[in-house]
Amino acid sequence: MNIGLQTPAQAGLKWLFLDLNSYFASVEQQENPHLRGKPVAVTPMVTDSTCAIAASYEAKAYGVKTGTKIYEARRMCPGLKCVLARHDKYVEYHHKILDAVERHLPVNKIWSIDECDCILLGREREPENARALAMAVKESIWRNVGEHINCSIGIAPNSFLAKVATEIEKPDGLVILSPEDLPGRLFDLKLMDLPGINVNMAARLERARIKTVEQLWHISPKQARSIWGSVQGERFWYWLHGYDVPYQSTNTSMVGHSRVLDPDLRTPEKTRAMARRLLVKAGYRLRRKEFYASRLSLSVRFIDGYRWSHDLSFAHAHDPFTFLHYLEELWIMMVHDCGLLPSHHNKTVFKKVSVVLHGLKRAEDITDDMFDHALEEKRKVMQKNEALSSALDLLRDKYKKEAVSIGLPPKTLAGHVGTKIAFSRVPSKDEFWN
Numbered sequence: 047m048n049i050g051l052q053t054p055a056q057a058g059l060k061w062l063f064l065d066l067n068s069y070f071a072s073v074e075q076q077e078n079p080h081l082r083g084k085p086v087a088v089t090p091m092v093t094d095s096t097c098a099i100a101a102s103y104e105a106k107a108y109g110v111k112t113g114t115k116i117y118e119a120r121r122m123c124p125g126l127k128c129v130l131a132r133h134d135k136y137v138e139y140h141h142k143i144l145d146a147v148e149r150h151l152p153v154n155k156i157w158s159i160d161e162c163d164c165i166l167l168g169r170e171r172e173p174e175n176a177r178a179l180a181m182a183v184k185e186s187i188w189r190n191v192g193e194h195i196n197c198s199i200g201i202a203p204n205s206f207l208a209k210v211a212t213e214i215e216k217p218d219g220l221v222i223l224s225p226e227d228l229p230g231r232l233f234d235l236k237l238m239d240l241p242g243i244n245v246n247m248a249a250r251l252e253r254a255r256i257k258t259v260e261q262l263w264h265i266s267p268k269q270a271r272s273i274w275g276s277v278q279g280e281r282f283w284y285w286l287h288g289y290d291v292p293y294q295s296t297n298t299s300m301v302g303h304s305r306v307l308d309p310d311l312r313t314p315e316k317t318r319a320m321a322r323r324l325l326v327k328a329g330y331r332l333r334r335k336e337f338y339a340s341r342l343s344l345s346v347r348f349i350d351g352y353r354w355s356h357d358l359s360f361a362h363a364h365d366p367f368t369f370l371h372y373l374e375e376l377w378i379m380m381v382h383d384c385g386l387l388p389s390h391h392n393k394t395v396f397k398k399v400s401v402v403l404h405g406l407k408r409a410e411d412i413t414d415d416m417f418d419h420a421l422e423e424k425r426k427v428m429q430k431n432e433a434l435s436s437a438l439d440l441l442r443d444k445y446k447k448e449a450v451s452i453g454l455p456p457k458t459l460a461g462h463v464g465t466k467i468a469f470s471r472v473p474s475k476d477e478f479w480n
């Protein structure tokens with residue numbers, strides 16, 4: 047059905063999904079030692095007529111869950127501790143958790159305050175490496191956020207099944223659904239454990255005489271389409287069977303990073319180094335998403351509020367060397383446009399820096415401009431750059447982010463290329479590959 051769809055075997059263990067267990071209640075237990083090990087319900091208001099919006103595992107053991115009325119919950123579980131929700135805390139923890147995950151893996155998509163997914167690359171998809179990464183993520187959360195913050199991690203050929211895998215073991219689960227052992231543990235689940243199957247959908251399935259995941263597994267994509275009444279049913283079938291249905295093209299059009307600079311990083315030299323680091327990080331994300339980019343923009347904000355922004359286009363690429371080359375060009379343009387002098391070298395001038403890669407495309411969509419027009423020699427350079435960048439990615443994965451970086455060349459503030467660059471012009475490929 048979809049172009050670019052990967053079979054379960056092609057995708058392998060491509061996706062890691064992380065779901066925090068009893069998130070709000072766990073944050074409260076982390077914050078308040080006297081709530082640890084106790085049944086806790088988090089409520090939106092201080093009244094018994096309200097519902098629990100979260101319950102700790104200790105409360106769940108008594109049957110208390112999200113949506114249970116508090117007066118009923120107190121009856122089910124006499125020692126229940128009710129605490130008022132503090133959304134600011136949950137958001138604060140959300141960011142800390144994402145940082146803890148990102149020490150090991152870039153986050154691909156944040157699905158909700160307590161769920162996100164990541165894409166595994168290359169050898170990370172080998173089961174033992176995937177498992178080790180998942181453990182490293184869990185330990186990073188315990189160490190950097192709090193030892194009472196648990197999560198269930200699922201690893202599978204698509205994000206849907208990876209999420210489903212988080213439902214199989216709770217709390218603190220780690221379940222790998224390998225393509226070769228599908229459907230495997232899927233049959234242990236109830237229909238409503240599957241994302242996208244709510245009460246209404248379950249009723250509709252029941253009318254089609256489907257009451258179990260096993261029965262659902264055995265229908266055809268066509269039947270799924272007719273039960274759902276839309277192409278969504280067919281998509282669901284592919285997800286359930288482990289096919290990696292690619293993103294809708296509208297989902298990703300750019301990848302970028304920005305940073306408000308700490309006071310000691312506001313000199314031109316340090317800001318440039320930061321821009322380079324942010325760009326290498328963006329390139330790494332781009333490769334993980336299996337995209338190529340054809341435009342780079344650099345934006346800076348000065349401490350007096352003045353802003354400068356510009357972009358350059360180039361043939362689709364995904365290696366950091368190409369991107370860093372164009373960043374260098376943009377930096378020199380900025381230095382000239384803004385009248386920065388070599389004497390500004392150590393002065394505090396910048397407040398914020400951003401780099402964004404645009405024009406994202408998948409390899410299969412850019413074959414024409416990338417390979418047809420390229421000369422053999424350029425192709426070799428490009429392949430060398432790509433090989434080097436995947437080697438760097440591997441090292442980076444292995445020794446964690448900070449271990450591998452691409453050094454800053456010894457250039458002065460004014461730029462080694464001199465003053466002869468025409469600032470509004472896009473450099474041609476020939477010039478670049480020289």
Ligand SMILES: [Mg+2]
Binds near residue numbers: 065066067068069160
């Ligand atoms: Mg959760």
